Amino acid sequence: MVSSRKLSSDEVEALIDGLQDQPATSNSSATAVAEENVRPFDFGSDDLSLLGDYYALRMLNERFARAARSVFLPMLRIQPRISSFPPEVKTFDEYTSGIESFMSLTTNRVEELRGNLLIVIDPNFVSLLTNSYYGGSITKVESAKTEFTSTEERVIEIISNGLSRGLEVCWRDLMPITLNVHSRETNPQFASFVDSSDLVIICSFVVQLPNVDAATFDVIYPLQTLKPIASMLRSRVQTETEENISWRDRLELAVLQVPLKVTARLCQPTVSVKKLIHLQEGDVFPIQVGDGVEVRVEDAPIFLGEMGEMGGNSAINLKERVKT
Structure with missing residues (x-):
């Protein structure tokens, strides 16, 4: 059977004092533990x-x-x-x-x-x-x-x-x-x-x-x-x-941006010194184009082509590479 005796005023005060003391102790211990792992940080600081x-x-x-x-x-x-x-x-x-x-x-x-x-x-x-x-x-x-x-x-x-x-x-x-x-x-x-x-x-x-x-x-x-x-x-x-x-x-x-001189040689006629001395304006040299026009890069023969015209300009159509 449960006792119906009431607590005295002294017992109630002692119980309240005990309840008030307990959270304070636990909070202080938790704060002490937390402070050990806390370090200050300045936001915006340079690391x-x-x-x-x-x-x-x-x-x-x-x-x-x-x-x-x-x-x-x-x-x-x-x-x-x-x-x-x-x-x-x-x-x-x-x-x-x-x-x-x-x-x-x-x-x-x-x-x-x-x-x-x-x-x-x-x-x-x-x-x-x-x-x-x-x-x-x-x-x-x-x-x-x-x-x-x-x-x-x-x-x-x-x-x-x-x-x-x-x-x-x-x-x-x-x-x-x-x-x-x-x-x-x-x-x-x-x-x-x-x-x-x-x-x-x-x-x-x-x-x-x-x-x-x-x-x-x-x-x-x-x-x-x-x-x-x-x-x-x-x-x-x-x-x-x-x-x-x-x-x-x-x-x-x-390397690909190196400029190279490209020339096209139609023919290479031979003329005597006597005729060269007496050359005048309007004289004509007869030439004969062989198998094709020789296309040279930096004076080295690279291609053979044929003369033509494209877009109103003289042009050379490359036919074959010169075998060396």
Whole structure:
């Protein structure tokens, strides 16, 4: 039989106190366990590990260093030795604090990545290139400048355009890109590139010249521009087959575009010196066309054909290949 005894007021208060204490203890223990597995995350922060060690970018820079030699060769009249440094990551403010306030800054728009890249050239190197380009010697030039001359601006345009075309060629094995000049500046503070706190990837190149100190130039990518292709940049797998096919395709295309001179020889008459001396305007040479017209490519006989007309123009109908 169930007891009908009621709880006293002290017993009810003790029961309520016990029920209130139990959830608090369980919640605190659950919170303590959860805090051990929780770490803060800042949305929108840049994860530098996203691009790995920039393996593909380092390989691209090595190819670009070789390609850039042909850009400086007409200026220097010698083949410079150009080497690339491993890419560095800094904020744009940190980078600009380490360079002069007067530099050659060319911003290019990368259409495929919907971003920009910046080509930075030291003004003393620009002066050296200008002096050498117009017949002077390759000597060290140091001067406190605040602006470029019109001649130096033209040299900057030639160099930056050449480097941009070289970058397009080197990027082609990774992905095709198109670079268009967006702006040119001389003060890093006025370059409409990225915000000062944004992270950038700095690719530096050193140009070694005889009897003078080495010169440098930089190619800078915003980290946000390269993030969409992060998986490609950190990949270490290089498919040699694809590279070889690409190289063969480019070689074949280059060979097929070589211009060749094609001539058609109707006959080859023989004339004496006496008759040649007395030739006058209006004289006629009788000729005899043999089995056909000989079609020659670069003075080598290739085809036999016959003369005719097509569309109101003289034409040759190829009949057979010359056997050699």
